[in-house]
Amino acid sequence: MASSLPEELLHSIFSHLQPKLAEPYEGPCSKANRLLCSTLVNVCRVNKTCYRLASPLLYETIEIYGPKNYRRSRPALSGYPSNLLPLVRTLCGNAVLAKQVKQIKIEQFEHTPPDASQQLLDQFHDFFRKPKSDRSKVRPRKSNTRDGPAKVDDETRAIIERAIEPFGLSPDLRDDLQDGLYHGLEDAMLAVVLPLCTQIVHLEFMAIFGLSDTLTMAVVDELATKYEAPILSEGRPFEKLHSLAVRNEIAPRLDFGFCLDEITPLLKAPNLRTLRGYCLQCVSCTGNPPPANVSPTLTRFQIDRGVLDDAGVELAFQFFPGLREISYTEGDMIEWNFNAESFGDQLRNHGANLERLILDQVEVGQECLGDLSSLQKLTHFSVDVSILLGGNDDETDTQWDDIAQMVDKLPVSLNFLALFFGDRNMRDYWWIVDRQISHLMGSNVFQALSTIELRRPAPFAESDLAPGWEMTAADETMTRLQRY
Numbered sequence: 001m002a003s004s005l006p007e008e009l010l011h012s013i014f015s016h017l018q019p020k021l022a023e024p025y026e027g028p029c030s031k032a033n034r035l036l037c038s039t040l041v042n043v044c045r046v047n048k049t050c051y052r053l054a055s056p057l058l059y060e061t062i063e064i065y066g067p068k069n070y071r072r073s074r075p076a077l078s079g080y081p082s083n084l085l086p087l088v089r090t091l092c093g094n095a096v097l098a099k100q101v102k103q104i105k106i107e108q109f110e111h112t113p114p115d116a117s118q119q120l121l122d123q124f125h126d127f128f129r130k131p132k133s134d135r136s137k138v139r140p141r142k143s144n145t146r147d148g149p150a151k152v153d154d155e156t157r158a159i160i161e162r163a164i165e166p167f168g169l170s171p172d173l174r175d176d177l178q179d180g181l182y183h184g185l186e187d188a189m190l191a192v193v194l195p196l197c198t199q200i201v202h203l204e205f206m207a208i209f210g211l212s213d214t215l216t217m218a219v220v221d222e223l224a225t226k227y228e229a230p231i232l233s234e235g236r237p238f239e240k241l242h243s244l245a246v247r248n249e250i251a252p253r254l255d256f257g258f259c260l261d262e263i264t265p266l267l268k269a270p271n272l273r274t275l276r277g278y279c280l281q282c283v284s285c286t287g288n289p290p291p292a293n294v295s296p297t298l299t300r301f302q303i304d305r306g307v308l309d310d311a312g313v314e315l316a317f318q319f320f321p322g323l324r325e326i327s328y329t330e331g332d333m334i335e336w337n338f339n340a341e342s343f344g345d346q347l348r349n350h351g352a353n354l355e356r357l358i359l360d361q362v363e364v365g366q367e368c369l370g371d372l373s374s375l376q377k378l379t380h381f382s383v384d385v386s387i388l389l390g391g392n393d394d395e396t397d398t399q400w401d402d403i404a405q406m407v408d409k410l411p412v413s414l415n416f417l418a419l420f421f422g423d424r425n426m427r428d429y430w431w432i433v434d435r436q437i438s439h440l441m442g443s444n445v446f447q448a449l450s451t452i453e454l455r456r457p458a459p460f461a462e463s464d465l466a467p468g469w470e471m472t473a474a475d476e477t478m479t480r481l482q483r484y
Helices: 007-017 031-046 048-058 084-091 095-100 112-131 154-167 171-182 188-195 215-224 260-267 308-320 340-350 385-389 397-401 424-442
Strands: 061-064 103-107 202-206 243-247 274-278 302-303 325-329 358-359 380-385 418-419 451-455 470-472 479-483
Touching: 084 095, 103 188, 154 171, 171 215, 188 215, 202 397, 215 260, 215 380, 243 260, 260 308, 302 397, 308 340, 380 385, 385 418, 397 418, 418 424, 424 451, 424 479
Parallel strands: 061 103, 103 202, 202 243, 243 274, 274 302, 302 325, 325 358, 358 380, 380 418, 418 451
Antiparallel strands: 451 479, 470 479
């Protein structure tokens, strides 16, 4: 909250953004005088201009939305691009303020189709390929943008240049960054904001296309190779970054999602623990051999509605050798030629340290993951029955009766097992799977197993419960069995 900020910092924010509102403010911003601080914040919120400029600065989270963000219902907290410049200036001129920021969420500045976004990207590159003397004084703009170029006055330019001096960027990149700032490119402003906020723990990109070819990633990539660079006299860029999320919810098809190697510079953050991707493709877009050990500290890798096949999981283990959790949900495996057997091979080859494996709503044909009993550290396993036990072409009892037994395919270290019944064709054969579950509950080998969840509308017959087990929950979507 704003009232938790130092009084001189709070006064500085409002003095810079809205001088007239700051004039009546007097007195220390202490716990004994929080009402005064609250009043100052409320006064700012009454004024729409001040709200748009100052609201990102009042909290630990900065959310940067464009005026035509795809939600449309949310205000542009730091707009495109004129409202982003005061934010950059204030952060550059206030080291204490930059250190208050713990989360940054960035959404696409305009609702632009991917093909138009690529056209913009080409214009951007053409712009910077020209000699400086030939460059237009107007930044590349999107056709439906109503804002004019952000004007960077001499004083603001001096403040920003002093702030980026400690970055130690190469001369060429520094020139490109300064040119981008001069022309009001939001990409250049983000390239300044991210490394300035040295205390961020969570960073989220939403609906921003072509990250690999941006000034933001170029700056991050260069800084990633020299984390010892002093930023604002103390702290290293992205040193505290623990969680990274990339989302692309407006993409009409999965192939417009992010590729893993587009965000490689950010993955080099020295303490990154979690990567969450929505419509993320775990593939290499460059065609170059994937770098090994990009993020040795990353342990949780989660993809929702993205692409993760056998080659992708191998790539993930190359990037993140310390993986402890892989979560993959709602993947369209038929479209992406998913081979469950090859996927299982990669898990057996590289997943010895996996503790959590989630493959929910992932359906394939007849292939199955195979024997996973060698994953002796796996304690949490959520999987679609179709890729655990294999498919069924003719839907005959004989085929299902001949499928491999779960007790032979699962590691004895399991504590939690969730089975998702996504294949509607096998509804008549659930009883065969239930028979295997009864066998699993009664096995003396699986003593660590304490919970089984069946994610399907049909309940589990109480008569099939093994001794020491009970049904603790049952509704239209799930049945939970627990050891007592």
